[in-house]
Structures are given as C-alpha cells and as structure tokens.
Amino acid sequence: MTKMGMVIDLNRCMGCQTCVIACKVQNNVPDGMLWNRVLTQGTEEVDGVIGVYPNLKKQYVPVSCQHCENAPCVKVCPVEATYRDENGRILIDYDTCIGCRYCMAACPYNVRVFRWEEAVQNPNFNYGDSRVPERKVGIVEKCTMCKELTDEGKEPRCVQTCPAEARIFGDLDDPGSLVSRLVQMEKAETLLPEKGTEPQVYYLGLNGGQTHYDEQS
Numbered sequence: 001m002t003k004m005g006m007v008i009d010l011n012r013c014m015g016c017q018t019c020v021i022a023c024k025v026q027n028n029v030p031d032g033m034l035w036n037r038v039l040t041q042g043t044e045e046v047d048g049v050i051g052v053y054p055n056l057k058k059q060y061v062p063v064s065c066q067h068c069e070n071a072p073c074v075k076v077c078p079v080e081a082t083y084r085d086e087n088g089r090i091l092i093d094y095d096t097c098i099g100c101r102y103c104m105a106a107c108p109y110n111v112r113v114f115r116w117e118e119a120v121q122n123p124n125f126n127y128g129d130s131r132v133p134e135r136k137v138g139i140v141e142k143c144t145m146c147k148e149l150t151d152e153g154k155e156p157r158c159v160q161t162c163p164a165e166a167r168i169f170g171d172l173d174d175p176g177s178l179v180s181r182l183v184q185m186e187k188a189e190t191l192l193p194e195k196g197t198e199p200q201v202y203y204l205g206l207n208g209g210q211t212h213y214d215e216q217s
Helices: 018-024 072-076 102-105 157-161 178-185
Strands: 005-009 037-040 050-051 056-057 059-064 082-084 091-094 167-171 199-205
Touching: 005 178, 018 037, 018 157, 037 082, 072 082, 072 102, 157 167, 178 199
Parallel strands: 005 199
Antiparallel strands: 005 167, 037 059, 050 056, 082 091
C-alpha cells in the first residue's frame, strides 16, 4: 500500500497544455471533455493575465482531481460508486455510477465531467491505453492518476510527458521520496485548504512563491 500523490511546481509550468493532451489521449477522453485543465490564476481565460500593461502577471495552475483524503465526493455518493482505494486514489466504479452528479456538486475543485451524450472523437476510434474502461452515457468521470500505469509502478502520463518536469509523482507515505521531501522542505500548498478536503496534490510556487528544490534534490 502506498499513498500516491503529486507535487506540481508552478514556477516551472509554462502552460504548454502537454499534460492536458497526454491525459486526454491516455484515457480516451472524447472531444468537449477534459480530465486535466491548465488554468490561469485570477482569470477566467485559458491564457489570461492579471494587471494592466506593462505591469502584468501570469501564473498557470494545472488542475485535475485532487485525490483528497477527506473527499466530499466519496461521502455524498448514494451508491458508493466513488471510493478511495488502498493507494489513496479517488476512483469511480463506472458500472455502479447512476449519474446523479452529487459528487460533482460536492467537489469544490470542479474537476469532474459528465458524459451527456455519445462520445465524439477525432480520430473516430478509441485511442490511448486499451486497459482504460470505456464509459457510457449518463455517468461521471475524472482523473484516476492513470491507474493502469501507476498500478504497474509507472508515473501518470501527465508526469511522463511534462517537458518542464513541473510534475513530481510518488508515495507521500515514504519520507524518503521526492514528493514527501518537497512537501516538507518547500512548504508545498494545496488548493482551497479552508475546505478541509486534505488533497494529495500539492503546489510549489502558488501565488508567486519561489522554490529551491533543484539544488536539494
């Protein structure tokens, strides 16, 4: 058993959207749906800025399921389709999900999507990892920390493909792992800590803070 978690260094993230596309392909996510998004802090635009020229600021914030220890989505699911597994991942049993969307209402991070209609894909066939379950119309879906890969001891596809190496994945229960050391040494922060959800996704450099782990790792 492990406690799978991730640290995302916002000082390295350059908003290239590689993680978004990698997630989409790996998990056979159709057109019009995203499990992973890269937001621009303080704006509602994909690539927005804060301030007035020439005094502008920009910070990209990748957001997907936070795999919370105290997950509200698990608590509200009436059929126990959403659950926390032995490795700390929040998963959905797609065969059990009844599409009530209580979990979507309970999640403060807005990281779940609902399949309203038959998938539209380009190319028009299932792509990505053949082990990823197909999802039917009328259910909720989201990031699984690439269960098919992480079950084999591999990194999630978003971590593997990030060209800036802004994502670090590992066991938060292992004090010697890089993710654990970054959380402790760099005072990594979580999104919306006031919600009490205890996410297992941490951020370095949130709100413009600097990080120094390169020379320490």
